[in-house]
Amino acid sequence: MRLHAYHRSSTSYRVRIGLNLKGLDYETVPVDIVAQEQRGEAYRGKNPFAGVPALEVDGRFYAQSMPILEWLDERYPDPPFLSGDGDQRFVARELAYAIATELHGPLNSPVLQYLRDEYGQDKAGVERWYHHWLAKTLGGVEQRLADRGVGDFLFGAPGLFECVLIPQLYNARRFHFDLSDMPWMRRIESACLELPAFVRAHPDNQPDSGGGA
Numbered sequence: 590m591r592l593h594a595y596h597r598s599s600t601s602y603r604v605r606i607g608l609n610l611k612g613l614d615y616e617t618v619p620v621d622i623v624a625q626e627q628r629g630e631a632y633r634g635k636n637p638f639a640g641v642p643a644l645e646v647d648g649r650f651y652a653q654s655m656p657i658l659e660w661l662d663e664r665y666p667d668p669p670f671l672s673g674d675g676d677q678r679f680v681a682r683e684l685a686y687a688i689a690t691e692l693h694g695p696l697n698s699p700v701l702q703y704l705r706d707e708y709g710q711d712k713a714g715v716e717r718w719y720h721h722w723l724a725k726t727l728g729g730v731e732q733r734l735a736d737r738g739v740g741d742f743l744f745g746a747p748g749l750f751e752c753v754l755i756p757q758l759y760n761a762r763r764f765h766f767d768l769s770d771m772p773w774m775r776r777i778e779s780a781c782l783e784l785p786a787f788v789r790a791h792p793d794n795q796p797d798s799g800g801g802a
């Protein structure tokens with residue numbers, strides 16, 4: 590397997606965590622999204638959506654991080670990303686997809702660049718935008734976690750939700766979002782960051798991490 594990815598991309602980070610949790614061997618092929626490599630013809634042949642990541646398996650390319658995680662879980666069911674009863678599996682999907690669908694769009698780098706270029710926003714203005722959308726969705730996630738009274742993980746061991754949460758919190762910190770009133774999420778983050786699967790997936794530990802974004 591080869592993962593075409595960018596070190597700081599949250600969608601790439603999600604899939605790296607997933608591959609590591611499943612104990613799969615893979616090679617990372619860096620795609621420089623700062624240099625717009627994802628929009629070039631060569632990469633679009635691998636992923637027509639022109640975003641990272643793309644997972645290459647036996648000559649076939651899989652795009653879109655969430656279906657990739659679901660596909661990995663079907664093909665390699667042990668350990669499961671979605672465990673427990675139907676209600677628990679629903680909650681894991683509810684929270685993972687809340688982050689993946691509500692946050693990735695407004696916080697993706699071309700949107701932030703558009704705010705700078707077309708609306709003349711400076712760093713503070715972009716951060717205000719970023720914090721606004723984060724607060725809405727992460728606030729909902731935190732409320733769910735508090736209502737359920739979770740522990741180190743949503744359900745006993747890291748799964749789909751943790752694959753999505755940890756990269757989002759990494760980005761939240763990069764953009765100086767205040768997580769102090771979100772203790773339930775921070776507890777899960779601390780527990781995950783101790784685990785080798787998450788350490789190896791961290792942006793700083795990738796072959797292209799020297800470049801910065």
Ligand SMILES: N[C@@H](CCC(=O)N[C@@H](CS)C(=O)NCC(=O)O)C(=O)O
Pocket residue numbers: 597598599600601622627639640641642652653654655693697698699
């Ligand atoms: N829905 C896609 C989004 C992929 C995506 O947009 N990735 C970002 C990095 S996190 C990217 O490539 N951004 C550069 C661009 O859109 O030009 C997924 O989940 O894989």
